[in-house]
Amino acid sequence: DIQMTQSPSSLSASLGDRVTISCRASQTINTYLNWYQQKPGKAPNLLIYAASTLQSGVPSRFSGSGSGTDFTLTITNLQPEDFATFYCQHTYSFPGTFGQGTKVEIK
């Protein structure tokens, strides 16, 4: 299996901040990388696919970058509704493993 490692596991940020979350794959996955946001008690929601393409309806303050093994999710101008846990997932091969998650909390 390809292992996905996210960092940090949690972070505290203030409204309006810029936040960066990293995701590293244990082997190259080209740009077969998705990002999901999950709020407490809810199912995950697809934010970004193909490493950098915003899913329809996702605010433009979210962006993704990277290829190969290293990827980044960036949130600019952090809003109250952005406080959640974020997961990366690869779809390069089966199983499409998820990272361990990064919880974004209010400072």
Add this chain to the structure above:
Amino acid sequence: QITLKESGPTLVKPTQTLTLTCTFSGFSLSTTEVGVGWIRQPPGKALEWLALIYWDDDKRYSPSLNSRLTITKDTSKNQVVLTMTNMDPVDTATYYCAHSSRVDVSGYYRAFDYWGQGTLVTVSS
């Protein structure tokens, strides 16, 4: 409008077999490139990819759980069923089913773009 909903027991005993049903609407599992997957999440922990079935009945399983999992589809009923044998307390989790499709115009990339609400399954004697 695509919706999915998981159903099944909320409590199972160790060694029993779990059977979960995903009932969906708004799409057909006979449509090319469409799939339905199962993902679980133990309380307070990360998401774990379990299994995926495609429109053409291609089935994929997590290697670590392969011997315990079976995924099937009933296209006429718009349902996907996941069975997991020999349940253990460590299998306690919220189980989600999700719609899988090619999300980009070129058709190279897949994602789980619609999810059910999830169902919590507790394994305890």
